[in-house]
Amino acid sequence: MSLLFDSFEEWRTYCQEEDKPLFEPVLRYEREQKGKSEEEIWNGLGKAYQVMKDAVQTGLTKEMNSYSGMIQGGARKVANHPVPVLSIEFQRLVARALAAKEVNSCMGKVVAAPTAGASGILPGTLVTLQEIHKLKDQTILEGLLVGAGVALILEKRASIAGAVGGCQAETGSAAAMASAAIVYALGGTVDQAFNAVAITIQCMLGLVCDPVAGLVEIPCVVRNASAAAIANSSAQIALADVSPVIPVDECVDAMGEIGHSMEAKYKETAEGGLAATPTGQRIARKVLIQDIEIMDDEVSEE
Template sequence: MGVLFNSFEEWKKECEGKGLPLFQAVLDFEVNQKGKKEEDIWAGLDEAYQVMKEAVQSGLKEEMNSYSGMINNGAKKVMNFPKTVLSPEFQKLVARALAAKEVNSCMGRVVAAPTAGASGILPGTMVTLQEIHDISDRKIYEALLIGAGVALILEKRASIAGAVGGCQAETGSAAAMASAGITYCLGGSNDQIFNAVAITIQCMLGLVCDPVAGLVEIPCVVRNASAAAIANSSAQIALADVSPVIPVDECVDAMGEVGQSMEARYKETAQGGLAATPTGRAISKRVLIQDIEVLEDEDGED
């Protein structure tokens, strides 16, 4: 089988029929279909999570200034701002999601989960969740496996690429992975975990991919923070047993349909949305000129 399951319903039936937790099916898939050893999978999850935590720390401690000038230590500014909108925990969540994504925008080391453009969402949510609820690393790794299963189905039925389905496919998919993981870590049932995914997709549906100057910086970085917040709100709603009404597989199909009907200028081409604003075009022109000057300097050195 090319993917784990073709639907969330299939995943649920498989696990409940065999009395397995959701993460075990993903683990078995990695072992049986990809020929990996179980201990290597856990070791890989440990390494990935350490990189996520390092990205959060780097973004909050090191200078984060991108070549374009659009990224300028935003995460540190949020973390150190003296007034909290909701709570210190919410402030940390936002700052950490920003931090990990800023590391990506400044060419640092991140985990593409599921893509580099959405690489701040799982670090921001998982690190904050673990800190608040004192969750074990092992439980986080199990949540990451569930997130991987979510991504595999989203990729099969819709897309996880901005160039195919817009930003709903990138930050939307990452937020869905995170909301599933949060719900699992806090004791949610299989239905609640998948309801969290459905609610997240409903909240992110239709989001376009419109990177200014074609760079994965603006609005990508701030969208990682907002997606992290949506992941938490979706988990909170699902844990309270509030129904999404539309089943998760139908939500995923709707995301795929929206992505297919989205015009090309809203799919990572930098031809529409924020990228097409006067300021967006001016930034694009300035970045292009800088690139040309760099190439000319390199030619001169030769």
């Protein structure tokens, strides 16, 4: 078995016919692919979730200033702002997603879920979800497996790489993973979880990957926060049994088609979108000059 399933429909059918929870076939896949015991897999998931929680904490308590100067502790500012737009929980969600992604942009330790460019979305959503609903760690770890299963199918039918499918493939995929994990963790059905994935994809179709100066900082960091919000709104809609109308597999195929049709300059080349703006170009030149100066210094020292 090269991949878990080729479609969400196959996954749904398996769970219904075998009367298995959504995470179970993903756990079985992990055992078969990696030759590890269930205990080893759960321990590995626990370590991954701890890294996520640590990234959130680091981003909210340490100075997060990137080499380029584009990232300057935005997460802490959001967390400490005295006026919540909706609620303190929403403010924490946004701040935590920003925090974990800022750690990545500042060369800290994160979990690529499914990529480093989208590494703030699952931490932001799951840490906040666990806090609000007092969920056990085991429930969150099962949700991570559900998210992993979502990513495997997205990779098969579309892409999870910005260089292939644009940012819809990175933050879009991470948000879809998170929305399914949220629905699962809150006791939703298989259909509700997959509807959340479909709704999330519908909300993020066509998002380009246009990193300023070629760095995974702007607009990547703020997109992690917005994607975390979309994951939660999609889960809320799906849990209420609101239909996405377009089935999840068809949404994924549309995502793949859009990514394939997208011009190369919008797929992580830093040649279009925000990267091509006057300010984006000015920042790129500044970063390039800094890199050259560092290289010159290193050569001089030798």
